[in-house]
Amino acid sequence: MTPTTPWQAAMITPAEDFDGAPLLRKEFQLAEGHGGIARATLRATAFGVYEAFINGAPVGDDVLSPGWSSYEWRLRYRSYDVTSLLTPTSVLGVELGNGWYRGRLAWHGMSKLYGSELGFFGQLDIEFEDGHIQSVGSDTTWQSGPSATTFNDLYDGQTIDARRNQNGWAQPGFSPGPHWTSVRVLEFDVDRLAEPVSPPVVRADVVKPVEIFTSPTGKTVVDFGQNLVGWLRFTVQGEAGHAITIRHAEVLEDGELGVRPLRSAKAADTFILSGGEDFFEPTKTFHGFRYTEITGWPGTLTADDVEAVVVHSDLERTGTFECSNELVNQLHRNIVWGLRGNFLDLPTDCPQRDERLGWTGDIAVFAPTAAFLYDVKGFLQDWLLDLAAEQKAADGLVPITVPDALKYCPQPPEFPAPESSALWSEASVWVPWALWEAYGDDTVLKNQYESMTSHTRRVEGLLSPTGLWDTGFQFGDWLDPDAEPDKPWDAKADTGVVATTCMFRTASITAQTARLLGHQDDAEYFDQLAARVQASFLEHYVSGDGTISSDCTTVYALAIAFGILPGSGLRVFAGERLAELVRKNDYRVSTGFAGTPFITHALTDTGHVDEAYRLLLEEGCPSWLYPVTMGATTVWERWDSMLPDGTINPGEMTSFNHYALGAVADWMHKTIGGISPLAPGYSRVRIAPVPGQGIDWANTSLKTPHGTVRVEWRLDDGALALEATLPEGAEADVVLPGGEIRTVQAGTHRFDHRNVAAHLDHQGSR
Known part of the structure; x- marks a missing residue:
């Protein structure tokens, strides 16, 4: 039997909706006379x-399958080896829920964006020892009935009535009651079926409460000590019909759940007791929370009674980082937990409010960080296939969210028609390039080449007669910390400057991709496009003394990081001006979504390491460490999502789990940790830790496609002790303070370098 066994199944739906959570079952006999089962899938x-x-028995460990893809073109299926589960008489049982397909999506209050009816499509192929194949597919011979779930929605939660449990419904010999009925077939094109490239969503961890307390209004509140994504599960016994309600929130305000940031998402689960011993686990929803408010618990709730199940895509951890500054270590842990919470089948912006969308801008800047921390190769390649499908259907336009649920939602009449947006639409180019650099596999570039070139050509058509990308709506340096809470677009950085520098980077990467794949004519075309954009940028945005229009940190950071400034003169001026602006702002962050991922890189690359370190280590608001000092366990959407007085930012967008601003970890890994690729996939590695004041040691590791690279360094009385370990087949250039380069092969290598303290003093005197 092979995965190409012809499809014989149909998409079936229950004859009744059964509260949006029906059960489906098919009882069947194994074919006789063919020997034992060789395998069953x-x-x-x-x-x-x-x-x-x-x-x-569950067929796999996955939950919330098949996840959320661009259903109009790609409906993914999962495959399971179920050989050991079959008996001569067997039952294939299925529970359905609304999920992303039919549940609420986005903040418009709309549901059923993809369809009004739930459906199941499945085929069990059983191969016997003599080669005979028996196929059991979803068809009209199946039965459907009600489950214990009476309500389910990803945003609003799940209600389970244990009195409706039907024990044995998925086992042989079960007698369906009068509420069970038939199924019917839905129209479905099997050409939409796609084998997933990404791993499934799984129960990845379990977290126990760290504290249970009574709020000022008398509510029972459970603190799990970590902002996480998932749900609670527990076993309980109480009076039949008694209800337990669980509300979720990321933070407290005045000692109570801070639910205003959830906006319209109810994020509440209700469990109705049967009178016997009941086990509850709401697997048809998920919540972003650290705190839960539990009402109706029979007796006294203890920490042993409940646990939080952490849910996200099944990703392998590859990168680690630790240093002498515990606040920085907590920031790094926050970045990791932010990734875990938002990499739930697709890279979302936030996991808790009425949004949870695959915003392209967030992952465009975070992809290098993600690819260091976890093996996200398949995860992001799968998402990029959805991006390409959405883009192709929209005539080359890369939407701001993928899958693009927003295309089904009404927009205010004053809102402009959708069009390519700098940095957001750039995900079509920047994410494949980040994966290429991290893993050295050009499959992603080949798969996405049409998408990359299509986006670049579309933006070329949006350039004004001046050659700048300075027309149309732009998010720009979104959530500039100096913007008013209700005006997140109101940034210091000129949107045309931001967009034009992004276009330059995109055209440059597209040209490099074309050259790598052997498309020489395209490479020359996009090289020339990048040169034209650069010339226009220099003509219209850079003054004679080197000042860039809007003269703020983000524009200099992007110009330096993206290499749009030719020669050393303009680059030196930009670096000096950037460092000056950082100092004048007392090392507080002054960048938004566009500038933040690149500012520490830009400072370091122009010789201003001290300013980069001080920017990272600043604890006042706004800064990376301010949320840490406020007890954050994930990265916030706003620098001041919680104000110093403990109240929640009044803006409508106030998430406490947003990974985008955590893109600074890329600089931490490369500059503090000292690991970066010299060749795609780390076959050649650059080991170049750059010590700075405030951090005395760092240990960093990365599991590359060739093996694990480790770098450890420590400062002791002005001397740098550096140890680097390389896997077999890898080569590294070790860059020591002062610029000396030593090339080493596999193995462990140790270096000692004196007078580092003087080097740091020199940095600080800039």
């Missing part, structure tokens, strides 16, 4: 989300 997908069982 179930392939399954759904309109909605599904959980599949054979003879009552």
Whole structure:
């Protein structure tokens, strides 16, 4: 049997909706006379989300499958080896839920964006010892009935009534009651089926409460000590019909759950007791929370009674970082937890409020950080396939969210028609390039080449007669910390400057990609496009003395980081001006979504390491460490999502789990940790830790496609002790303070360098 066994299944839906959470079952006999089972594979997908069982046992560890893809063109299915679960009489059972397909999406209050009916499509192929194949597919012979779930929505939560449990419904011999009925077939084109490239969503961790307390209004509040994504589960016994309600929030305000940032998301689960011992786990929703308010618990709630299940895509951890500054270590842990919470089947912006969308701008800047911390190769390649599908259907326009649910939602009449947006739409080019650099596999470039070139050509057509990208709506340096809470677009950086520098970087990367893949004519074309954009930028945005229009940190950071300034003169001036602006702002962050990921790189690359370190280590608001001092365990959307007095920022967008500003970890890994690729996939590595005041040692490691690279360094009485370990087949250039380069091969290498303290003093005197 091969994965190409022809599809014989149909997309089926229950004859009744059964509160949006129906059960489906098919009892069947194994074919006789063919010997034992050699292997059995179930392939399954759904309109909605599904959980599949054979003879009552889950077929896999995944939850919320098949996840959220661009359903109009790609409906992914999962494959399971179920050989050990089959018996002569077997039952294939399925639970369905609304999920992303039919549940609420975005902040407009709309649901059923993709369809009004749930469906299941599955095929169990059983190969016997003699080669005979028996296929059991979803068809009209299946039965459907009600589950214990009476309500389910990703934003609003799940209600489970244990009195409605039907024990044994997915096992042989179950007698369906009068509420069970038939199924019917939905129209479905099997050409939409796609084998996933990304790993499934799984229960990845369990967290126990650290404190249970009574709020000022008398509510029972449970603190799990970590802002996480998932749900609670527990076993409990109480009076039949008694309800337990659980509300979720990321923070407290005045000792109570701070739910205003959730906007319209109810984020509440309700469990109704049967009178016996009941186990509750709401697997058809998820919440972003650190705190829960539990109402109706029978008796006294203890820390042993409940646990939080952490849910995200099944990703392998690859990169680690630790240093002498514990606040920085906590920041790094916050970045890791932010990734975990938002890499739930797709890279979302936030996991808690009525949004949870795959915003392209966030991952465009965070992809290098993500690819260091975890193996996200398949995860992001799968998402990029959705991006390309959405883009192709929109005539080359890369939407601001992928999958693009917003295209189905009404926009205010004053809002401009959708068009390419700098940095956001750049995800089509920047994310594939980040994966190429991290993993050295050009498959992603080949798969996305049409998408990359299509985006670049589309933006070329948007350039004004001056050659600048200075027309149309732009997010620009979104959430500039100096903007008013209700005006996140009101940044210091000129949107045309931001967009034009982004276009230069995009055209340059597209040209490099074309050259790598052997498309020489395209390479020359995009090289010339980049040169034209650069010339226009220099003519219209750079004054004679080197000042860049709007003269703020973001414009200099982008100009330096993206290499749009030719020669050393302009670059030196930009670096000096950037450092000056950082100092004048007392090392407080002054950049938004566009400038933040690149400012520490730009400072370091122009010789201003001290300013970069002081920017990172600043604890006043706004800064990276301010949220840490306020007890944050994930990265915030706003620098001041919580104000110093403990109140929540009054803006409508106030998430406490947004990974975008955590892109600074890329600089931490490369500059403090000292690990960066000299060749895609780290076959050649640059080991160049740059010590700075405030950090005395750092240990960093990365599991590359060739093996693990480790770098450890320590400052002791002005001397740098550096140890670097390389895997077999790798080569590294070790850059020591002062610029000396030593090339080393596999193995562990130790270096000692004196007078580093004087070097740091020199940095500080700039």
